[in-house]
Amino acid sequence: EDGYRLWLRYEPIADASLAKSYRSSIGPIEAVATSDTAKIALAELERGLEGLLGGELKRTGATLLVGTGDAKHIAKLKLDLSGLGEEGYLLTRHKKNLVIAANTDQGVLYGVFAFLRQLQTQRPLENLHVETSPKVDHRLLNHWDNLTRTVERSMAGASIFNWFDLPYYVEPYYHDYARACASVGINGTVLTNVNSNATVLRPQFLEKVAALADTFRPYGIQVYLTARFSAPVEIGGLETADPLDPAVIEWWTDKINEIYTYVPDFGGFVVKANSEGQPGPQSYGRDHAEGANLLARALAPHGGFVMWRAFVYDFEIKEDRHKQAYTEFTQLDGQFEPNVSIQTKNGAIDFMPREPFHPLFGATPETPHTLELQITQEYMGGDIHLVYLAPMWEETLEADTFARGAGSTVAKVVDGSVFGHELTAIAGVANIGNERNWTGHPMGASNWYAFGRLAWDHQLSSQEIADEWTRMTFGNAPDVVATIEEMLLESHQTVVDYSMPLGLHHIMYPGHHYGPGPWHDQGRPDWTSTYYHNASEDGIGFDRTATGSDALGQYAPEVVEKWGTPESIEDKYLLWFHHLDWDYEMKSGKTLWNELCLTYQSGVDRVAEMGQQWDSLQGSIDAQRHARVAALLKRQLEDAKFYKDACLAYFHTFSQRPYPAGVNAPEYPLEHYKNFELYHVPGHPGEQW
Numbered sequence: 001e002d003g004y005r006l007w008l009r010y011e012p013i014a015d016a017s018l019a020k021s022y023r024s025s026i027g028p029i030e031a032v033a034t035s036d037t038a039k040i041a042l043a044e045l046e047r048g049l050e051g052l053l054g055g056e057l058k059r060t061g062a063t064l065l066v067g068t069g070d071a072k073h074i075a076k077l078k079l080d081l082s083g084l085g086e087e088g089y090l091l092t093r094h095k096k097n098l099v100i101a102a103n104t105d106q107g108v109l110y111g112v113f114a115f116l117r118q119l120q121t122q123r124p125l126e127n128l129h130v131e132t133s134p135k136v137d138h139r140l141l142n143h144w145d146n147l148t149r150t151v152e153r154s155m156a157g158a159s160i161f162n163w164f165d166l167p168y169y170v171e172p173y174y175h176d177y178a179r180a181c182a183s184v185g186i187n188g189t190v191l192t193n194v195n196s197n198a199t200v201l202r203p204q205f206l207e208k209v210a211a212l213a214d215t216f217r218p219y220g221i222q223v224y225l226t227a228r229f230s231a232p233v234e235i236g237g238l239e240t241a242d243p244l245d246p247a248v249i250e251w252w253t254d255k256i257n258e259i260y261t262y263v264p265d266f267g268g269f270v271v272k273a274n275s276e277g278q279p280g281p282q283s284y285g286r287d288h289a290e291g292a293n294l295l296a297r298a299l300a301p302h303g304g305f306v307m308w309r310a311f312v313y314d315f316e317i318k319e320d321r322h323k324q325a326y327t328e329f330t331q332l333d334g335q336f337e338p339n340v341s342i343q344t345k346n347g348a349i350d351f352m353p354r355e356p357f358h359p360l361f362g363a364t365p366e367t368p369h370t371l372e373l374q375i376t377q378e379y380m381g382g383d384i385h386l387v388y389l390a391p392m393w394e395e396t397l398e399a400d401t402f403a404r405g406a407g408s409t410v411a412k413v414v415d416g417s418v419f420g421h422e423l424t425a426i427a428g429v430a431n432i433g434n435e436r437n438w439t440g441h442p443m444g445a446s447n448w449y450a451f452g453r454l455a456w457d458h459q460l461s462s463q464e465i466a467d468e469w470t471r472m473t474f475g476n477a478p479d480v481v482a483t484i485e486e487m488l489l490e491s492h493q494t495v496v497d498y499s500m501p502l503g504l505h506h507i508m509y510p511g512h513h514y515g516p517g518p519w520h521d522q523g524r525p526d527w528t529s530t531y532y533h534n535a536s537e538d539g540i541g542f543d544r545t546a547t548g549s550d551a552l553g554q555y556a557p558e559v560v561e562k563w564g565t566p567e568s569i570e571d572k573y574l575l576w577f578h579h580l581d582w583d584y585e586m587k588s589g590k591t592l593w594n595e596l597c598l599t600y601q602s603g604v605d606r607v608a609e610m611g612q613q614w615d616s617l618q619g620s621i622d623a624q625r626h627a628r629v630a631a632l633l634k635r636q637l638e639d640a641k642f643y644k645d646a647c648l649a650y651f652h653t654f655s656q657r658p659y660p661a662g663v664n665a666p667e668y669p670l671e672h673y674k675n676f677e678l679y680h681v682p683g684h685p686g687e688q689w
């Protein structure tokens with residue numbers, strides 16, 4: 001059990017009577033498979049059933065009918081497939097038969113995975129009826145992978161894309177990657193880093209891109225690239241990349257036409273422009289809409305689209321970084337081509353352990369948003385800490401923007417229903433590398449899985465998804481399922497508590513972002529920690545209300561009212577929006593200082609408990625994965641203590657108040673933590689030994 005099989009293990013069903021009942025419901029398969037996609041679907045179904053129940057000879061049930069509505073054996077059932085669209089599927093019973101039906105072979109493939117999931121999670125088949133289609137059309141992974149195989153914020157080894165050997169050698173595991181993506185409904189992949197390199201647009205690389213696209217296509221996965229805005233200069237020999245310059249327009253048009261000769265179903269571009277040193281239209285006095293539209297117009301005839309990132313902040317610091325994307329993009333609303341979507345991170349700063357939702361959601365009625373989530377744990381312990389992210393994503397998806405009255409949640413902005421947008425997309429920054437188990441931490445795969453499931457259906461709960469993943473990954477034994485689910489579901493709050501509780505943010509070590517660095521105050525202010533926590537003898541927190549930066553003013557009045565006072569805002573966002581005295585009395589009746597200390601401590605304690613819970617599973621799951629998680633939990637506990645101790649030692653220099661009962665005072669003086677150089681941590685770009 002090295003983890004390579006992810007959640008697609010198809011181990012024999014241990015419960016003999018259940019296996020028997022499945023065998024008596026499922027007989028031979030009837031399917032017509034002509035396309036590559038249909039062949040993959042059928043092979044998957046056979047492989048899954050063989051693994052779970054044994055071969056066809058063992059199965060005694062009626063025929064399992066599989067196919068599209070126009071296949072004869074499905075057509076005669078007269079099923080209503082009209083609501084399923086291109087990708088949806090129907091699992092149902094028709095008299096004695098079980099049926100997997102869809103409008104397209106792609107839908108059948110998704111249906112097959114869903115059918116196998118029913119068995120893997122041991123759900124009854126008697127009244128089987130699942131009818132579903134995705135709420136968001138484009139469900140993409142964003143790989144922050146470089147052509148040299150390093151990965152921005154790398155976790156889990158090197159990039160899975162072996163550019164050196166492409167297009168001649170197509171790694172067999174590319175199929176397994178695509179298969180895993182398809183199993184959760186991911187239908188697009190951006191192959192290259194947002195900090196992009198124009199080289200990928202050269203013909204030699206487009207051949208490689210084409211080889212990947214050909215491999216992924218039958219799994220329903222479209223390929224996308226990041227576009228470097230200055231490519232016309234860097235590889236095109238032009239003097240300028242000004243988006244209004246006719247030669248630049250011609251260059252991009254030709255380049256995009258050329259891409260489609262290699263990849264006829266190329267999806268389009270993600271662009272990071274005028275952000276953190278990346279080139280962009282503003283370098284030529286143009287705005288983001290002019291930049292995005294240049295690419296969008298050239299992609300439109302081919303059906304491609306642009307995801308233009310909202311993660312922008314000036315090199316000249318004009319206002320609270322929280323406010324900048326909103327300021328820039330709200331004024332451009334209505335100016336983008338229809339095939340442009342603004343790709344917006346869940347929060348306005350940068351993938352912090354917890355952020356309030358980005359105020360841009362709901363603020364651009366004319367322009368759709370691609371929600372960008374980070375699957376990789378840049379600020380949450382990399383591939384070393386156990387953190388299940390679905391509860392955090394759920395929090396964002398369910399947040400109410402009030403853009404069109406109550407219930408205008410971020411999920412509904414993104415799925416197009418609030419403003420009636422046709423172009424809908426959601427992206428997750430991948431946590432996948434060339435480690436044998438794909439994600440490094442054996443539990444990291446839960447986030448890949450959860451991302452796909454939520455992208456398909458944002459109404460699924462993080463609990464349901466955790467339940468599915470656990471059963472498919474570790475089996476259905478009740479103690480295993482209950483224990484792992486509890487660990488997963490509490491893990492996000494836990495990492496928040498031991499690192500950046502009560503709305504604290506951006507207090508990590510500069511560079512690798514793995515450990516604490518609340519003292520960091522050097523260089524560009526909005527890259528420091530002190531800019532964000534503002535700790536002093538007077539208290540702590542960022543005043544973002546009208547008396548401070550007024551970033552809060554970018555939200556709807558209902559949100560302003562809720563978050564506008566320390567009494568009405570939830571504690572989890574408190575110091576994000578308010579600067580408060582150390583003795584401020586919290587809802588719990590404790591002082592802010594005491595609550596802060598106790599929250600840090602509870603995060604650490606919870607990691608210790610996770611270790612015990614995991615130990616209790618020894619013997620109930622395979623030794624190989626058990627040992628790896630056990631070891632990682634030990635390190636997570638050390639790291640959590642270090643985080644807590646470093647932060648408390650530092651904040652104590654301002655608060656000057658005693659540590660409350662129940663809190664272990666930091667083990668060492670502050671200088672120890674400040675001088676402790678963490679080496680060999682994940683996610684350190686450019687790290688060299």
Ligand code: BDP
Pocket residue numbers: 152153194195272311350351378
């Ligand atoms: C930050 C990362 C940086 C990325 C940037 C981005 O630290 O490496 O390039 O986001 O999203 O979280 O562009």
